[in-house]
Amino acid sequence: MRATLGASRSRIVQQLLVESFVLAVASHLLVGYALAYFGLKVVVALIPADTLPDEAVIGMNAPVLLAALGVAILTAILCGLAPALHVVRGDLRPRLTGSGKGVAGGFRSRQSSRRTRNQQIALSIVLLVWRRPF
DSSP, rough: OTTTTTTTTTHHHHHHHHHHHHHHHHIIIIIIIIHHHHHHHHHHHOOOTTTOOOOOOOOOOOOHHHHHHHHHHHHHHHHHHHHHHHHHHSHHHHHHHHHTOOOOHHHHHHHHHHHHHHHHHHHHHHHHHHSSSO
């Protein structure tokens, strides 16, 4: 769709990479850190007393969290490149000109379309009559 509206290939790749990056980092920060924080509390609560020495400190570790963030960024780049390369490969013209063939569909397709349209109209009328005060 973006290509048909005139976006360049580099712009499409850039947008897909940014989308995957934002989703990966946001989910990593929100879900990953929250699960780590509360999961650590649960695990520490489940450890029996006098199992660990008193000097042992169990907590969040910044280098591990940064490594996990690095993995999230790498995953975002790899998962964003796959659809981006799929979109920009090849010529767009044959795909667009070939898409118009058979759009009208056959008899079953038209009949299904009519049935769906009639059901939507009937539901709209029912909702209008039902909500209307008399």
